[in-house]
Amino acid sequence: MTTLRKETVQRSLSGSLDMLKLFSADFMETSQAIKDQLDLLERKEQAWRELQLRIQRNTVAAADAITLDVGGVVFKTSKQTLLRVEGTYFHAMLGAGCWQPDGPANSYFLDLDPTHFDRVMTYLRTSELSFDGLSAWECRQLRSTLDYLNILTPRDLAMSKPTPPLIQWNPHACSSSLVLLHDQRTVQKAAGAGRSVSNAVVGTTPVDVFSLRLDEFPATGNVLGKIFVGLAPSKGFGVYSYNPDRCGYYVELRHGSVFGQDGTAGKPYATGFKTGDVVTVRRCHRQIHFEKNDQELGVAFELGHDEGQQDLLLFPVVSMYYHGATLTLVPSPPKCTNAAGQL
Structure with missing residues (x-):
């Protein structure tokens, strides 16, 4: 009877040890996965910081006066105006270092309809966006241009915020x-x-x-x-x-x-x-x-x-x-x- 008990205890301890080893292996595997994820996140954050620094250096180095060739029509403005609204196409154009003013008169070419581009420039300068005098089709074209340039209008900004109770x-x-x-x-x-x-x-x-x-x-x-x-x-x-x-x-x-x-x-x-x-x-x-x-x-x-x-x-x-x-x-x-x- 004593021998049987010893064998039972031994098997129990052996099983517990095996389970402990299994849990330990799972823990080590999970810990390594977490460490790998943290390392990846750290590398991404470092790459993002380097990108931000590069954009900052490139925008500072860009000329103060910028010439845009919009569908064959020339618009001249200041760097400050183009960068006035955060996160637009112009931030990437001047900061990423991938585009150079290689058009006539050192211009940047934009493949856009120039008809109402002056309204875009006015909005960047004054924060006032006018659709006055435009047909429904022209309004859609102007909004398409704004979307292409990743420029948010006041209404876009309002809709991106938490929605208030709906009026009915x-x-x-x-x-x-x-x-x-x-x-x-x-x-x-x-x-x-x-x-x-x-x-x-x-x-x-x-x-x-x-x-x-x-x-x-x-x-x-x-x-x-x-x-x-x-x-x-x-x-x-x-x-x-x-x-x-x-x-x-x-x-x-x-x-x-x-x-x-x-x-x-x-x-x-x-x-x-x-x-x-x-x-x-x-x-x-x-x-x-x-x-x-x-x-x-x-x-x-x-x-x-x-x-x-x-x-x-x-x-x-x-x-x-x-x-x-x-x-x-x-x-x-x-x-x-x-x-x-x-x-």
């Missing part, structure tokens, strides 16, 4: 002649005659800023036709009422005039909007102003002391009068400007 249209505060689509973010005029010539919809939540894209915006139609976009309090607002002169603050998109409950009626403010444009409505510093394709149009309304209180809730609204369109809520740029239109 309220189906319970909507004319029966309007149709809500795409998770209640798109509003369009229903086909056929409605019960009223004035049809409106209100957002589900009060806001200080919202933006709308004009998906379909007919340039022709009833001469009395108007599309109003703005902010309004819920009290006194009617989905079948003509609200612009009695409840809220609006820009009329066909003609660019403004209307408000302060007595403003048809005051000239901006040029009209068209299909593809984005209109932003913003309340800031007791003022209401509008933007067209992220371009500040100036202060439209000065709110009085009582109206400017924080507890006055204003809702996004669209009102269609003798006219129809399709408009979709889109993310708004985050900036808030003062009366001078400055950040």
